[in-house]
Amino acid sequence: MTAKPPLFHFDNSYARELEGFYVAWKGAQVPSPKLVLFNDRLATELGLSPNELKGPTGAAIFAGADSPEGASPLAQVYAGHQFGGFSPQLGDGRALLLGELVDREGRRRDMQLKGSGPTPFSRGGDGKAVIGPVLREYIMGEAMHALAIPTTRALAAVTTGETIFRDGPKPGAVLTRVAASHLRVGTFQYFAARGETEKVRQLADYAISRHDPDLRDAEDKYLKLFRRVVERQASLIAHWVLVGFVHGVMNTDNTTISGETIDYGPCAFIDAYDPAAVFSSIDHGGRYAFGRQPVIAQWNLARLAEAILALIEPDDLDKAVTLAADELARFPDIYGKLLLSGMRSKLGLVKDAEDDQDLIEELLSLMKDQSVDYTVFFRRLAETAEGKADPAAALFENTGAFVTWHNKWLRRLQLEDAQTAGLKDRMNAVNPIYIARNHMVEAALSAAEGGNYDQVELLLDLLSRPFEERPGFEANALPAPEDFGPYQTFCGT
């Protein structure tokens, strides 16, 4: 009889190469693990066999109760600035890195459980997660992926059969997520704060081999690594802002080296355009408001620079500071250019014209003043390419101001070679019609809390093709009804 091949072909570089950066650990036992969502397409991409994993074997693995062959489950240590204050020790308090898989395209990807029980880094927390936030992260992450935004992915969600107390009794759950890595700005900060420069170097070398292998033998490789992270974060935030995404908890421990969006907690998509939009119940000062995200990302990157200064120029700290500051100073420019080109695409503009920035700012200011839905607007605007402003104008209280802007836009379109040919399709290909709107997500989550996953499945399906209009789903393209009221999201940890 031949032995059964393993379910996962793990190759665990973090466990192997970074001893001292984690604690080997095991998930908690749970009463009755049940798989409630499974991402077949992602599983296939990872070279896994969905059918084998969808039974009880998979449920026990994705709950953290059983460790699959080849896994080396561990809790990673990290630090982080949380709302501006430094916490020298955070770490995976309710997560376990099971191991790494090399996917079909040769990319190394972490497989991590979230909610699998307490670890030495739990700091008094129970190490658990509950169904609402688990599904929320699942839906948000997959929605962002479908919008072509770098993000961790969701592979599976299980309920554990446990009752967990948060703001009342909730069904316990575990999320399995997949990431390019779980290296955070906070991972560097942990070792830098302890003065462990060799460990910081080891970590930077690991980050380079994982995310920027072309820099391995480069001169000034640590400065260049920093440059790459600056570029990736600038690009990420531009992507967020272009679709109206508010992360909500941009702490340095939630800021990745890979440039992926991570740790979906109290995040949300804006409806009415508003740079001051805040949804998180814990963000009292509006530190992580929609429009502050670029500034905050740059602040977080400054914390990364501080953590690796000793690597950049070991014998001359002043020089290291200057070099890193120069790289950091490029952030606004990189971000600004990406945002401008993204906004041009949203407006159907292909060429660069000098006044585009003004045209965009004028529009955003109108939308802000008149609380116009950010997502609905661009789809409606695409309808007006033939010249009639009506479908979009109806979104504005003061139609006159909009019509003036609209005429400028029509004139600007005349600078394009193709003008209106294919304009609508071009715009609709970058402006989503369906986003993970708060009221839709909440409705799906409360149905799921009661054991009915139909709405969650439907939402996941709709959001998997966010640019494609589907008959019968008109209501899903609209903002929340008035009676939904102001929205707040909770960490739900």
Ligand code: AMP
């Ligand atoms: P997050 O809000 O998910 O970014 O987590 C911030 C920190 O709190 C991380 O170190 C988490 O591991 C930890 N944490 C969050 N929730 C829990 C929990 N229920 N039990 C233990 N640690 C937690």
Ligand code: MG
């Ligand atoms: Mg976090």
